[in-house]
C-alpha cells in the first residue's frame with residue numbers, strides 16, 4: 001500500500017506525520033513542488049496546472065491513493081484532479097471549519113489560509129454550510145509560508161509575523177483558529193504562544209489520515225516492505241535538510257524531479 005502526497009513545499013509533511021501516526025505500515029511518496037512555490041498567490045489556472053503536473057509525477061510511483069496535502073490545491077483543483085485521475089482515490093484537505101464551529105464559545109472563528117484558498121468557491125461554500133450564527137474571519141497570513149520554507153519556524157522574525165496577524169484577532173474575541181494551510185502547523189508553537197491559553201488551534205491532518213484509512217481499508221501495520229520516497233522539483237539538498245528537521249529524523253531518500261515549467 002503506497003500513499004502519494006503533494007504540496008508546494010514542506011507543508012504537506014504536516015499531513016504525512018498524521019498519516020504515519022494512524023497508518024504506520026503505509027509506504028509513502030511525497031512530492032514537494034518547490035520549483036512552483038508558492039501556490040497560494042497563483043491564479044486558479046496556474047494552481048490547477050501545477051496540481052495536474054504534480055499528480056503526473058506521483059502516478060509514476062503507482063500509489064494506491066493520493067492526498068492533495070495542500071489546502072490551496074485542494075480547494076482549487078480537487079475536481080480537476082478527480083476528473084483527470086479516475087483509477088486512484090484522491091483525498092483532499094479542507095479547512096477544519098466544521099469542528100471549529102462546534103468548539104467556539106465566543107462564536108468568533110478565524111480561518112488562517114492563503115489568499116487563493118480564502119477566495120475559492122469551495123471554501124466559500126464550506127463557510128455557507130457551517131457558519132450560521134458565527135463570525136468567521138477570513139485571514140490571509142502574509143509571509144508565513146515563506147518563513148516555513150526558509151526554516152524560520154521559531155525565530156524572532158517568525159514570532160513577529162505571527163503576532164502581527166494573531167493579536168488583532170485575539171483582541172476581536174476569536175477563540176478558535178483554523179490552520180487552513182498545511183504549512184501553518186509547523187508554526188503552531190508560535191501561534192499557540194500568541195493566541196493565549198484559552199484559545200484553540202485546529203488543523204486537518206488527523207481528519208485526512210482517518211479518511212485515508214477508511215478509503216484504503218487500512219487495518220494493521222503489516223506492510224513489511226515499507227518505503228518512504230521524497231521528491232522535489234526544487235533544491236534537493238535544501239528540501240532534505242528542512243524535511244529532516246521538521247520530521248525530527250533524517251529522511252532517507254530524495255530524488256530530484258525536473259520541473260516542467262515555471263510561472264512568472
Ligand code: DGL
Pocket residue numbers: 007008009011012037038039040041069070071072073114117145180181182183
Ligand atoms: N501548503 C499550501 C496550502 O496548504 C500553500 C502554500 C503555498 O502558498 O504554496 O495552502
